[in-house]
Amino acid sequence: MTSLLMLIRFFPYDPSIDVPLTRIHLPLIYCLTWALHLVYVGYIVGKWRALRRSSSQIKGNR
């Protein structure tokens, strides 16, 4: 919870110029961007590991 608050503080918010939704939507935009990219990299790493396994199996069969 503390780290979440720290994260939110990293995003600038000024109640005199910002609407309340900014507090949630701006961090969401940044976090979702990073999350989706990292999930995609995780998917590729999964593919790479599966490929390594099948590659070593083929070598073993030979």
Next chain:
Amino acid sequence: MDFGWKWRGPALMIVMTLLGYGLVLALQASPPDAQQGNMIRAFYYHFPDWIGASVFLPLNLVASVTYLAVRMKRRSLAMKADSLALASAEMGVVFCGLGLITGSLWGRVEWGIWWTWDARLTTTLVLWLIYVSYLMVRRFTSGSSTAVLCAVLAIFGFCDIPIVYMSTRWWRTQHPAPVFGGGEGAGLAASMQGAVWWNVLAWVAWGALVVSFRYAVEFRRQQLEAAEGMSLINDREYQGVAHD
């Protein structure tokens, strides 16, 4: 298996540094907007999404056309082109999807709505759906015609990109005109230039690195598949000879 770790490791460090500094520029070093306040910072991540899509989806077209042109004559090059087509399409879908999501989150704050069926948003959604269908065809079909089918689909998919770009000129839309080439009043404030271009550079570099990794994995998979197919044929021929 060598996946070019020697250069990908340092490249990853450089790209992460670019992204980290881009994040600082976007959130701390650039000023808030007079009208949008701090929500203008959404632009620093929303705009690179579209630049990313504008780089990797045309790359998918180039790879697909190359595949169609050389598939009968140069098998190895065709395999490389097909692998690059897949890698760039996936990256393009990620960027395009993120552009839609971040745009929707931004639109809810600025326009008061999550979504509207205006020409820009609708043609962009259609673009995303075309490339998602491209990836689904690749995932759920098998056989030698899959790559050809996908390459043709990629050509049709690309046709939507100019329509997306021109949509704000051809029709009245909720979405503002393009930042560049959008006519009078378009363009970036000087105080935003650094953060925008730094983040564009960082995210495109990230995309290129990820595409290179995905390409290497897919190319290796296709090589293994081809080698497996050849060894099966050789085994059958050998058994046939032995049987005779």
